[in-house]
């Protein structure tokens with residue numbers, strides 16, 4: 001059985017199955033309701049029940065005091081609906097609304113998905129979750145104050161593990177360690193979330209995503225978020241790579257295209273190998289977009305990957321009509337401290 005939940009003051013509405021917490025169903029429907037531990041311990045998800053009844057679930061007394069409960073408050077990460085509800089909470093509309101945390105994490109799983117890309121699945125301490133917007137990144141904290149940035153490849157609703165897609169830079173301080181020494185169960189520290197590369201959901205403009213290499217990671221998070229939220233926006237992903245072996249998750253993007261009528265996947269190879277027997281698009285990824293869209297004035301573009309690709313795209317798309325405020329990017333600039 002499902003109940004209708006109305007969030008005030010936004011008046012957003014969604015259907016909440018009785019077996020899910022209010023937070024779970026809100027996140028699944030794409031509403032960015034604040035939270036921290038997702039486990040009834042921190043109080044970050046506290047909000048008011050204006051109408052209706054809930055099962056409060058199990059939580060720690062200090063996260064929701066009896067006086068607060070009597071005043072109509074509940075923890076949305078543990079409360080489940082018993083009737084239709086009207087709740088009050090501040091939705092997270094921008095990156096600045098989300099607290100930046102420093103946390104340890106354990107490398108739960110290492111998946112070498114291609115010749116030079118490793119997927120790390122990071123587990124947070126019990127009672128901790130990281131709130132972030134799809135597309136944001138974290139900084140892995142290294143010795144001597146050094147840090148390296150990596151985009152979160154999982155969508156916020158799917159946050160049991162944080163997922164990073166790490167390309168090996170031979171000779172690189174951190175990625176050499178990942179590929180040559182790191183073992184599962186290793187402990188890392190990170191700070192985040194950071195960045196303003198997140199989906200602008202107040203727009204209904206069609207979206208062009210441009211990814212280069214592991215620039216696919218934050219775009220994967222954004223796409224999985226929009227699919228989860230049942231967005232009907234037209235979306236096309238151009239994923240650029242040197243050769244076929246550098247497109248490290250083509251099956252996933254192909255599956256999205258089969259599952260979602262509003263999504264198209266266009267891989268573009270700049271240097272296909274003979275053995276690739278490539279029949280698809282070739283050349284530079286931003287050029288493929290320019291060739292396909294003579295007028296970009298009605299679109300939003302989200303670009304992520306090598307700084308040169310992002311810069312070339314920004315300049316050329318502007319010349320082809322893309323408004324300045326419709327271009328969003330996360331160039332993977334190198335750290336200045338080696």
Ligand SMILES: Cc1cc2nc3c(=O)[nH]c(=O)nc-3n(C[C@H](O)[C@H](O)[C@H](O)COP(=O)(O)OP(=O)(O)OC[C@H]3O[C@@H](n4cnc5c(N)ncnc54)[C@H](O)[C@@H]3O)c2cc1C
Pocket residue numbers: 137148149150151152164165166167168169171172173174175176195214215217218330331332333334335337338
């Ligand atoms: C916001 C942001 C998000 C990022 N997200 C990701 C991500 O999701 N996945 C990912 O793989 N990387 C990502 N990066 C890049 C990443 O932070 C590191 O720069 C990269 O992994 C290299 O780290 P390292 O310590 O191994 O190399 P370093 O010790 O920093 O570099 C050694 C040398 O290698 C060269 N170098 C460094 N990085 C690159 C590069 N990317 N391409 C070519 N040459 C390089 C430089 O000459 C440098 O001096 C991101 C960067 C930023 C700023």
Ligand code: FES
Pocket residue numbers: 035036037038039040041042043044045046063075076077078
């Ligand atoms: S109490 Fe921590 S998120 Fe609900």
